Amino acid sequence: MKKIYLLFALCVFSIVLKAQQPAAHVVKDLKITILSTMLAQEGTGDWGFSALIESDSSKILFDSGGTRHVVLDNAKDLGIDLSKVPIIAFSHGHDDHTSGWLPLRQEMSAINPSAMSLTYVAPGFFDGRITPKGPMFSNRKDSAAYVQSGGKIVELKTWKEIAPGVFLTGNDVPRIYPEKNYPPTLKRVYKNGTIVPDTVPEDMSMVIRTTKGLIPLTGCGHSGTVNLLTAVQKHFQDQPIYAAIGGFHLLASSDEQIKWTAEALKKAGVRYFMGAHCTGIEPVYQIRTWADLKRGECIVGSTGATFDLQNGFVAGMLTMGKGPNAYFKK
Numbered sequence: 001m002k003k004i005y006l007l008f009a010l011c012v013f014s015i016v017l018k019a020q021q022p023a024a025h026v027v028k029d030l031k032i033t034i035l036s037t038m039l040a041q042e043g044t045g046d047w048g049f050s051a052l053i054e055s056d057s058s059k060i061l062f063d064s065g066g067t068r069h070v071v072l073d074n075a076k077d078l079g080i081d082l083s084k085v086p087i088i089a090f091s092h093g094h095d096d097h098t099s100g101w102l103p104l105r106q107e108m109s110a111i112n113p114s115a116m117s118l119t120y121v122a123p124g125f126f127d128g129r130i131t132p133k134g135p136m137f138s139n140r141k142d143s144a145a146y147v148q149s150g151g152k153i154v155e156l157k158t159w160k161e162i163a164p165g166v167f168l169t170g171n172d173v174p175r176i177y178p179e180k181n182y183p184p185t186l187k188r189v190y191k192n193g194t195i196v197p198d199t200v201p202e203d204m205s206m207v208i209r210t211t212k213g214l215i216p217l218t219g220c221g222h223s224g225t226v227n228l229l230t231a232v233q234k235h236f237q238d239q240p241i242y243a244a245i246g247g248f249h250l251l252a253s254s255d256e257q258i259k260w261t262a263e264a265l266k267k268a269g270v271r272y273f274m275g276a277h278c279t280g281i282e283p284v285y286q287i288r289t290w291a292d293l294k295r296g297e298c299i300v301g302s303t304g305a306t307f308d309l310q311n312g313f314v315a316g317m318l319t320m321g322k323g324p325n326a327y328f329k330k
C-alpha cells in the first residue's frame with residue numbers, strides 16, 4: 001500500500017513540475033538575410049559569410065564577413081539597420097567569418113551602445129591560425145579591443161538557447177562520420193605555441209526551432225553536414241529539419257560524399273537548402289538532384305537573398321532564375 005502512495009505522490013510531483021516548466025518556444029516569424037557571401041546581385045560579393053537572423057522579437061548576427069567593412073557596406077546597400085542587433089555569434093575563428101567583428105561593434109555602438117555588445121563563440125575560437133600563404137592570424141587582438149569597448153564574450157562548450165527558440169550548438173557536434181569538411185592546409189597554434197593541423201574544433205552552428213520545423217544555419221560547416229544533422233536530430237529528438245542554410249564546405253568533396261550528404265538531407269526531411277560560401281556552386285546543383293528538391297527550393301546563396309517561413313527563399317534572378325520569388329535589382 002505504501003508503495004502505491006509513493007507512486008501516486010511521484011506522479012503528482014512530476015505533473016506539477018511539468019506544468020511549472022515554461023512551454024518550449026517555437027518561432028513563428030523568421031527572416032534570415034544573407035549579408036555576405038561570394039555571389040552578390042546586391043551589395044558586394046566577398047569570400048566569407050554573414051547572415052542576419054530576425055526571429056520573432058530577436059535579432060542576431062551570425063558571422064561578420066571576410067573583409068572588415070563588407071557587412072557594414074552590404075547592410076547599407078540592403079537598407080538594413082544593424083544598430084538594433086545586440087548579439088553576434090561566430091561559427092568559428094577563421095578570418096573569412098570574423099573580420100567585421102570590431103568595425104561592426106565600433107560603428108554600431110556609436111549609434112546604440114548595446115549594438116553587438118554580446119558575442120558567442122566556442123572554445124578554440126581564439127587559437128591562432130597559419131595559412132600556407134600568409135602570417136599567423138588570430139582574433140585575440142580584436143577581442144581585447146571588443147572587451148575594452150564594453151562588449152561581453154561568452155564561450156559555449158555545449159548547446160544553449162540564446163534567444164527564444166534560437167539555439168547555438170557550442171562545439172558539441174560529435175564528428176561521428178569522417179567528413180573532414182575543412183581545408184587540409186591550415187594549421188592551428190595553441191597558446192603555448194604548439195602547432196597542429198586545424199580541424200576547427202570550435203565549429204558552432206545555430207539551430208532555430210520554428211512552426212515548420214528545425215532550421216540549422218552553418219558558417220563553414222567544418223564539423224560536417226551529416227554530423228550536424230545527426231546532432232540536431234539527437235538534440236531535438238527526431239523533429240524534422242525543414243531547411244538547411246549556410247556554408248557547408250563541400251566545394252572539394254567527391255561526388256560520392258555529396259550524394260551521401262544529399263541523401264541524409266532528404267532523409268532528415270529538408271525541404272529548402274541554400275548552399276552559400278564554401279558549399280561551392282556545383283555541389284548545390286548535385287544536392288538539388290540527389291535530395292529531390294526543385295528549382296527555387298535549393299539555391300546557391302547570394303548577398304541579399306532571404307528565407308522566411310511563408311515564402312521560402314526570395315532571391316535575385318541570378319540564383320533563382322524566373323519565378324515568383326525572384327527579383328531583379330541592380
Ligand SMILES: [Zn+2]
Nearest residue numbers: 092094220222
Ligand atoms: Zn573556416
Ligand SMILES: [Zn+2]
Nearest residue numbers: 048096220278
Ligand atoms: Zn569560411
